[in-house]
Amino acid sequence: MSKKLKIGLFGFGVVGQGLYDIIRTKNLNIEIVKIAIKDPAKTRSLPAELFTTDRDELLNNPEINTIVELINDTEAAYHIVSTALKTGKNVVSSSKKMVALYLQELIDLQHEHGTSLLYEGAVCGSIPIIRNLEEYYDNELLHSISGIFNGSSNYILSKGYNDNIDYDSALKLAQDLGFAETDPTMDVGGFDAKFKLVIAATHAYGVIVKPEDVLNVGIQNLAARDLQYAREKKLKIKLVPVAKKLDEENVTMFVLPKFVHENEFLYNVDYEYNCVTVQAAFADQQFFYGKGAGGHPTGSAVLSDIAALRYDYQYEYKKAHNKRDLQFTNNIELNIYLRYEDESLVDALEFEHIHERFYSGDYKFVIGKINLQNLIDNQHRILNSKAFVAFADQLTGVSLATAAKQSAEVF
Numbered sequence: 464m465s466k467k468l469k470i471g472l473f474g475f476g477v478v479g480q481g482l483y484d485i486i487r488t489k490n491l492n493i494e495i496v497k498i499a500i501k502d503p504a505k506t507r508s509l510p511a512e513l514f515t516t517d518r519d520e521l522l523n524n525p526e527i528n529t530i531v532e533l534i535n536d537t538e539a540a541y542h543i544v545s546t547a548l549k550t551g552k553n554v555v556s557s558s559k560k561m562v563a564l565y566l567q568e569l570i571d572l573q574h575e576h577g578t579s580l581l582y583e584g585a586v587c588g589s590i591p592i593i594r595n596l597e598e599y600y601d602n603e604l605l606h607s608i609s610g611i612f613n614g615s616s617n618y619i620l621s622k623g624y625n626d627n628i629d630y631d632s633a634l635k636l637a638q639d640l641g642f643a644e645t646d647p648t649m650d651v652g653g654f655d656a657k658f659k660l661v662i663a664a665t666h667a668y669g670v671i672v673k674p675e676d677v678l679n680v681g682i683q684n685l686a687a688r689d690l691q692y693a694r695e696k697k698l699k700i701k702l703v704p705v706a707k708k709l710d711e712e713n714v715t716m717f718v719l720p721k722f723v724h725e726n727e728f729l730y731n732v733d734y735e736y737n738c739v740t741v742q743a744a745f746a747d748q749q750f751f752y753g754k755g756a757g758g759h760p761t762g763s764a765v766l767s768d769i770a771a772l773r774y775d776y777q778y779e780y781k782k783a784h785n786k787r788d789l790q791f792t793n794n795i796e797l798n799i800y801l802r803y804e805d806e807s808l809v810d811a812l813e814f815e816h817i818h819e820r821f822y823s824g825d826y827k828f829v830i831g832k833i834n835l836q837n838l839i840d841n842q843h844r845i846l847n848s849k850a851f852v853a854f855a856d857q858l859t860g861v862s863l864a865t866a867a868k869q870s871a872e873v874f
């Protein structure tokens with residue numbers, strides 16, 4: 464028998480309103496008791512008495528047994544979620560940055576207080592990946608997970624490639640459609656995809672990694688020359704997060720633009736759609752596809768978590784608990800494409816092997832093998848010098864390998 468959920472909802476923006484639209488079409492055993500928002504002056508589509516700016520009206524209300532946190536303020540979200548978990552309320556959150564930054568603390572709080580925090584809507588919008596990684600792939604050996612985890616950057620790339628819309632106009636459209644973060648640097652800089660990757664990797668591998676330790680290179684410096692080069696090679700450029708198990712001890716993760724071949728699933732994932740490609744030992748390659756941003760797609764994932772709480776569902780974090788000595792490493796070699804202006808950047812990156820170099824007027828690029836740590840050490844310099852970096856396995860035919868040993872697996 465499912466229990467009645469009495470919900471305190473934080474946030475009535477794109478996702479909050481999307482969730483509300485879906486809930487009102489259903490006859491579920493749930494009731495929204497109160498909605499906390501930030502700006503009391505905004506016009507709302509619901510009666511004023513439903514809203515408050517006082518978070519304690521929800522957190523201290525004994526009638527409310529479930530908090531749904533859908534706000535755009537990371538520190539406030541952490542305060543709300545941790546307070547709720549400590550005081551016996553179960554929580555659903557869509558705040559990926561908050562979850563990724565505070566994951567270990569949030570896991571500890573759930574165990575200490577016997578409460579549950581679910582966050583399917585925080586990772587790839589409508590795609591049900593967290594519960595699948597947690598439950599379905601419980602005993603499967605996962606070689607890698609990758610895909611497209613950010614709708615806004617994919618929307619910008621697709622608008623540029625398919626519709627010839629320039630970067631700034633496409634970003635404005637993504638913002639108007641409610642896909643982009645309040646600070647869109649989170650989207651185009653690869654931060655948002657990284658937060659989602661860190662969360663997904665916890666459920667895939669049991670490693671809990673601090674986001675600041677993971678490389679994220681975004682699409683801010685993508686130029687017409689890079690797109691033209693991709694077209695000439697019959698490739699697309701996508702922003703791709705990767706988590707890969709290298710051997711029995713090491714997992715690596717990074718977010719980089721990537722040249723994508725038409726035989727890869729993600730080649731045809733366009734606009735705000737996301738995908739997750741799972742490479743598993745026995746199931747082989749599997750592909751999840753769906754809308755990664757927007758009020759209704761994300762609201763549907765949030766509602767699925769709310770429904771799961773009616774049966775007291777909890778993530779068990781089984782892989783984190785049975786940790787098989789897996790650790791996170793940036794000590795890998797990978798092949799990149801670097802378009803640059805400043806020669807000294809190429810020297811600083813200390814390429815281990817150069818496959819190809821090209822100079823013509825103001826277009827200069829190098830394709831070669833580099834240690835991921837060198838890329839991390841020069842991340843700001845790359846961004847500030849307007850250079851563009853992309854993962855170039857499709858240009859070199861060489862897949863990801865450890866610094867120590869070559870791996871033949873393609874992810």
Ligand SMILES: NC(=O)C1=CN([C@@H]2O[C@H](COP(=O)(O)OP(=O)(O)OC[C@H]3O[C@@H](n4cnc5c(N)ncnc54)[C@H](OP(=O)(O)O)[C@@H]3O)[C@@H](O)[C@H]2O)C=CC1
Pocket residue numbers: 473474475476477478479499500501502503505518533534535536539557558559560584585588641642643644645755756757758761
């Ligand atoms: N948009 C999307 O497609 C997706 C977003 N997310 C995540 O979901 C969260 C919400 O995103 P989104 O709906 O787009 O954001 P919006 O900017 O559309 O809405 C944010 C909401 O949070 C409220 N709010 C902000 N601070 C507080 C606070 N301290 N207390 C109470 N309410 C507060 C705002 O109040 P007010 O209305 O008064 O301004 C607003 O209603 C973010 O963490 C985002 O990263 C996740 C998946 C997809």
Ligand SMILES: N[C@@H](CC=O)C(=O)O
Pocket residue numbers: 585587588612613614615616642643644650655755756757
């Ligand atoms: N800004 C995010 C929203 C969903 O998580 C995105 O564009 O994917």
